[in-house]
Amino acid sequence: MSAKLETLSQNLQKHFGDKLRSLKIALGEVTVEVASADYLVVMKMLRDEADLGFDELIDLCGVDYSTYGDGAWQGKRFAAVTHLLSLNNNWRLRVRVFAEDDEFPAVDSLTGIWTSVNWFEREAFDLYGIAFVGHDDLRRILTDYGFIGHPFRKDFPISGHVEMRYDPDQARVIYQPVTIEPRENTPRIVREDTFGDTAHG
Amino acid sequence: MADIRNFTLNFGPQHPAAHGVLRLVLELDGEVVQRADPHIGLLHRATEKLAETRTWVQSVPYMDRLDYVSMMCNEHAYCLATEKLLGIEVPERGKYIRTMFDEITRILNHLLWIGCHALDVGAMTMALYTFREREDLMDAYEAVSGARLHAAYYRPGGVYRDLPDRMPQYEASTWTSAKKAGELNENRSGSLLDFLEDFTNRFPTYHSEYHTLLTDNRIWKQRLVNVGVVTPERAKQMGFTGAMLRGSGIAWDLRKKQPYAAYDKVEFDVPVGVNGDSYDRYLVRMEEMLQSNNIIKQCIAWLRKNPGPVITDNHKVAPPPREGMKTNMEELIHHFKLFTEGIHVPAGEAYAAVEHPKGEFGIYFISDGANKPYRMKIRAPGYVHLAGMDEMSRGHMLADVVTIIGSQDIVFGEIDR
Numbered sequence: 154m155s156a157k158l159e160t161l162s163q164n165l166q167k168h169f170g171d172k173l174r175s176l177k178i179a180l181g182e183v184t185v186e187v188a189s190a191d192y193l194v195v196m197k198m199l200r201d202e203a204d205l206g207f208d209e210l211i212d213l214c215g216v217d218y219s220t221y222g223d224g225a226w227q228g229k230r231f232a233a234v235t236h237l238l239s240l241n242n243n244w245r246l247r248v249r250v251f252a253e254d255d256e257f258p259a260v261d262s263l264t265g266i267w268t269s270v271n272w273f274e275r276e277a278f279d280l281y282g283i284a285f286v287g288h289d290d291l292r293r294i295l296t297d298y299g300f301i302g303h304p305f306r307k308d309f310p311i312s313g314h315v316e317m318r319y320d321p322d323q324a325r326v327i328y329q330p331v332t333i334e335p336r337e338n339t340p341r342i343v344r345e346d347t348f349g350d351t352a353h354g
Numbered sequence: 355m356a357d358i359r360n361f362t363l364n365f366g367p368q369h370p371a372a373h374g375v376l377r378l379v380l381e382l383d384g385e386v387v388q389r390a391d392p393h394i395g396l397l398h399r400a401t402e403k404l405a406e407t408r409t410w411v412q413s414v415p416y417m418d419r420l421d422y423v424s425m426m427c428n429e430h431a432y433c434l435a436t437e438k439l440l441g442i443e444v445p446e447r448g449k450y451i452r453t454m455f456d457e458i459t460r461i462l463n464h465l466l467w468i469g470c471h472a473l474d475v476g477a478m479t480m481a482l483y484t485f486r487e488r489e490d491l492m493d494a495y496e497a498v499s500g501a502r503l504h505a506a507y508y509r510p511g512g513v514y515r516d517l518p519d520r521m522p523q524y525e526a527s528t529w530t531s532a533k534k535a536g537e538l539n540e541n542r543s544g545s546l547l548d549f550l551e552d553f554t555n556r557f558p559t560y561h562s563e564y565h566t567l568l569t570d571n572r573i574w575k576q577r578l579v580n581v582g583v584v585t586p587e588r589a590k591q592m593g594f595t596g597a598m599l600r601g602s603g604i605a606w607d608l609r610k611k612q613p614y615a616a617y618d619k620v621e622f623d624v625p626v627g628v629n630g631d632s633y634d635r636y637l638v639r640m641e642e643m644l645q646s647n648n649i650i651k652q653c654i655a656w657l658r659k660n661p662g663p664v665i666t667d668n669h670k671v672a673p674p675p676r677e678g679m680k681t682n683m684e685e686l687i688h689h690f691k692l693f694t695e696g697i698h699v700p701a702g703e704a705y706a707a708v709e710h711p712k713g714e715f716g717i718y719f720i721s722d723g724a725n726k727p728y729r730m731k732i733r734a735p736g737y738v739h740l741a742g743m744d745e746m747s748r749g750h751m752l753a754d755v756v757t758i759i760g761s762q763d764i765v766f767g768e769i770d771r
Contacts, residue, residue, distance in 0.1 A: 180438050180704050208590045211707075212716060214731040222701070222722045236705055236718065236733070240590065240604065243611050247705065269593025272741040295395035295770060305403055339409050343724045344698050 158183055161244050164204045169195060184247040192250045193261045199237060199246070200266055207237035207246060210263065213273035215281035220307045223343050231258035231283050235270075252283055262288035280305035310335055360388055363752070367396050371474040371756045374766030378743075380755065387755060390747045392740055397770035405730040409696030410436055410510060413730070418504035420732060421768035424463040425495075426455045427710045428768075429508035434614060434706035435717040436510040439699045442671055446616075447662040448512035453616040454653035455498075455507070456708070457646040458550075461557075462491050463711035463763075464643050471636075471760035472568060475577045480567060487560050490553050497521055497546045510697065511672040512665030517546045517657065547654050554651050561644060569637075578633040582746045582758040585630060592742040595735050596713025597642065598762065601627035601635035608709035620652045632761035639763075642711075671697055696725040705733075712736055712763050734768035 158178055165176060165185060172195060174186040187195045199207045216232045229251035237246045252258030262285035263270040274285040275294040282303035285291060293300060302309055312335050320327045361382045366372035375396035381389040401420065405413040417428040430452055437444065444452070465484040472480035492502040497518050499505035507514050521542035526532040541552040568574045584594065589602040599606050607624045609617040625641035627634030665672045673692050674685040701723040707716035713735025720729040739762040746762075747755050 179702060180441075182703075182705060184703070209593055209595075211593065211595075211714065212705075212718065212731065212733040214718065214729075216720060216729050221720075221728060223724075234718070234731075236716070240606055245705070247703075267593065268588075268591045268745075269738055269741065272737060293395075295398045297395070304400060311403060311407055337407065339412075339694070339696060339725070341407075341724050341726050342695065343722060 155181075157244060161205075161242075161246070164202075165246075168198055168202055168205065182245065182247060184249065186249045186251075189250050189253055189260050193263075193266075196235075196248070196263055196266055199248070204242075205246075206239040206241045208240055209238045210235065210267035210269050210273075211238045211245075212236040213263070213270055213277060215277035215283050215305070217281055217305065217307045223341075229253065230255040231281060233260050233277060233283060235263070257284070258282065259284040259286055261286050264288050279303070282306065365755065367393075371759065373470065373759060373764045375770075376740075376759070376764065376766065378755070378759075380752070382752060385752050387747045387750055387752065390744045390755065392743050394737075394740065394766070395770050397766045399771065401771045402730050402732060405727055407726065409725050410699060410727065411692075411696060413727070414509060415504060415506040418506060419767055420734065420771060421463075421710070421712065421715070421736070421765050422503065423466045423765055424459045424711045425503060425505050426452075426459045426508060427463075427708055427715060429506070430456055430615070431706055431708045431710070431715050431717045433508045433510050434708065435704050435719050436697075436699065438704040438706050439702055439719060439721055440510065440671060440697070441700075442511055442666050442668055444512050444615075444666065445663045447516075447657065447660060448664040448666075449616040450653050450656050450660075451513050451517065451664060452508060453620065454550075454650055454657070455513075456615065457649045457653070458491050458494060460646045460711045461643050461650075462488055464639050464646075465491075467639065467711075467760075467763045468564060468568075468636075471763075472574075474756050474760045475574065477568065477571070477574065480564070483560070483563060483567070487553075487557065490549075493521070494546060494550055494553075497549070509665060509672060511668065512663070514665070516664050519545045521546060521549050547658060550650060551654050554647050554654070557647050558644065561640070561647075564640065569640075575633065577753075577757055578636060578761070579631060580629070581632045581750060581754045582761055583629065583631045584742070584746060588745070589630065592745065593738045594713065594742065595738070596710065597635055597638045598713060598735075598739055600625065601638050602630035603627055608707060608714060612707075614706075614708060616653070616656075619656075620649050622646075622649050632757050635761045698723065698725055699727075707733065710735055712765070712768075713739065715768075732768070732771055734771065736762070736764050736766075736769045740764055740769055 161183055162176055172191045177184045199205050213235045216234055218226045219230050231252040232249050235248045250260050252260050262274055274288050277283050278291050279293040279295055312331050312333055315328045316331045317328055363380045363382055365378035365380055367375045367377040377393040379391040380387055401416050414429055417432045418425040420428045465488050469481035469484035495505050496502045499507040524535040524538040526535045541549055584602050586602045586604050589599050603626055605624050605626045610624055622645045625638045627638050669688040674688055678685040679689045699721045701721055703720045705716055705718040707714045715735055716733035718731040719727050722728045746758050
C-alpha cells in the first residue's frame with residue numbers, strides 16, 4: 154500500500170510542484186493543500202491527467218478551524234476539504250483549500266469538473282457560509298426555509314437561537330428565542346501529549 | 355391557441371412512495387418530467403454537530419439513526435475511522451463478527467429495499483414476504499445487542515461482546531399456544547450461530563421465491579426496464595457508488611478493492627449490470643443478497659472454530675471486563691476515566707469508508723487531540739444518489755419517478771443526517 158502512496162505523491166509532485174502548499178502522508182492517506190488561486194487548475198488536472206485519474210469526487214465538506222486545539226489555531230478560519238477517488242488507479246486523495254477571507258469566505262466552485270459536487274457545495278454554503286464562486290444554484294439545502302445563520306460554525310450554539318411552537322392565542326406556528334439552557338455533561342479536554350503514558354507510572 | 359405552461363407538482367413530503375420526507379418539486383409538461391428539484395433537510399438533526407459535543411463512544415448510537423435500515427454498517431465506518439486515528443487493531447474474531455453482521459445488515463437492507471420498491475411499483479405481496487425474513491435477522495441483531503434496530507454493537511476497538519450461546523425463546527402466553535411456541539423455538543435451541551446457519555440454509559429458497567414473483571413479471575419489467583438509465587461515464591461524474599455504479603457496469607466494490615475487516619479472507623463475487631437501468635440495479639442487488647448469504651456462511655464456519663477476544667485489550671480505548679474492574683485498581687481507574695472523560699484520540703485527520711448496502715459510506719474525522727471529535731463529516735451515499743435524481747428523471751413519465759426513487763434505495767436518515 155505504501156508503495157502506491159509513494160507513486161501517487163511523486164505524480165503529484167511532478168504535475169504540481171510548488172503549487173502544493175503542503176503534501177502529507179499520514180495514516181495511509183495523502184493530503185495536499187493548495188492555494189485558493191490555484192484550486193480550479195489543480196482540481197481539473199487531478200481529474201484529467203491519467204497518472205492521477207481522480208474520476209470521482211467522493212465528498213466535499215466545510216471546516217471551521219476557529220476553535221481548533223482550544224484556540225491554538227493560527228491560520229485561516231474556513232476551509233473546504235475534498236475527498237477524491239480514482240477508480241482506475243484505486244487510490245484516494247484529500248485536498249484542502251483555505252478561504253482567503255475569514256469575514257466573507259469564498260472559494261471556486263468545482264461544479265464544472267464534477268457534477269457530484271453540486272449538493273456538497275450547497276451543503277457547505279448552508280452550514281458554514283462558504284460561498285462557492287461559479288456555482289449556479291447556491292441555495293440552502295439542509296436547513297429550514299428562511300433559516301438565519303450558518304449552524305455548523307463554531308460560534309453557533311448547539312441548541313440554536315430560535316425554537317418553533319404552536320401558539321394557541323395567535324392560532325399559528327411561531328418562532329421564539331430558545332428557552333432551553335445548553336448543557337455539557339462531559340467537558341471537552343485536550344490533554345498534554347504525555348497524558349496516560351505508562352512511563353509515568 | 356391557448357397558452358400552455360409547465361405544470362409544477364409537489365411530490366411529498368408526505369407521500370408513501372417518497373421513502374420518508376422527500377419533497378420533490380416536479381416541473382411537468384403533460385406527464386413528462388422536465389425538471390426535478392428535490393428539497394431535503396426535513397429530517398436534518400445536525401448529527402455532525404452533535405458529534406462535536408459528544409465523546410467518541412457516545413456518538414456510536416447516532417450512527418444507527420443515520421441510515422436506519424443498515425445500522426451496523428454505519429457504525430462500522432465510524433469505528434474504522436476512529437481506529438485509524440487511534441492506530442489500534444481489532445482482534446481477528448472481532449473482524450469476522452463485523453464482517454458477518456455487515457452482511458446480515460446488507461440482506462436486511464436489500465430486503466427492505468426490494469419490499470418497498472416493489473410496493474411502490476405496485477407489487478403488494480413482496481413486502482409481506484421480505485418482512486418475514488427480516489424478522490429472523492432482526493432477532494439476530496437482538497440476540498447480540500438487545501435491540502432489534504438501533505444496535506450500537508460495534509465499538510471502537512471491536513464489538514461490544516461475544517456472540518451469545520443461546521437464543522431468546524418464545525414463551526406460551528394468551529396469544530401464543532404452547533404448541534406454537536414450541537414450533538417457533540425449534541431453530542432457536544442452539545447458539546446464535548446455529549440460528550444463523552439455519553437461516554442461511556433457508557434463504558436461497560426464499561430468494562428464488564422473490565425471483566419467481568418479480569424477475570420475469572411482465573408488469574415489473576415494463577416499469578423498470580429502460581427507466582433511469584445511467585451510463586458509466588455519467589455515473590462516475592455524478593459520484594455514484596455501490597449498486598448504482600455496479601448497475602452501470604463498473605465493477606467497483608470497496609470490499610474487493612480496498613478490503614477492510616475480514617473481507618480479504620472470504621470469497622464472494624461482485625455482480626455487475628449491463629444497461630445501467632433500474633432493472634439492472636434490481637438484478638445486481640438481488641445477486642448481492644445471495645453473495646452476502648455465502649459470506650455469512652463462511653464467517654459462521656470460521657467463528658465456530660476460532661474463539662478469542664472480540665474487542666481490543668487496550669483499556670485506554672475499550673473498557674476492561676467487569677470482573678477485572680472489581681478486583682484490580684488499575685482497571686478501575688481505566689473504567690472511571692473511560693466513562694467520565696472518554697477516549698483521547700491523537701490529533702490528525704482520517705477518512706474511512708465501507709461498502710455500505712447503498713454505496714460508499716464514509717466518515718471523515720478531524721481530531722485536535724481532545725476527548726471529542728473536532729469535526730465529523732458523514733459521506734452518505736444516498737445524498738449523492740438523490741442529487742442525481744434530476745438528471746435521471748428528466749424525460750421520464752411521472753410514474754417513473756417513483757421507480758427511480760425506489761431504485762436509488764433512498765433513506766432519509768442518512769441524506770438529511
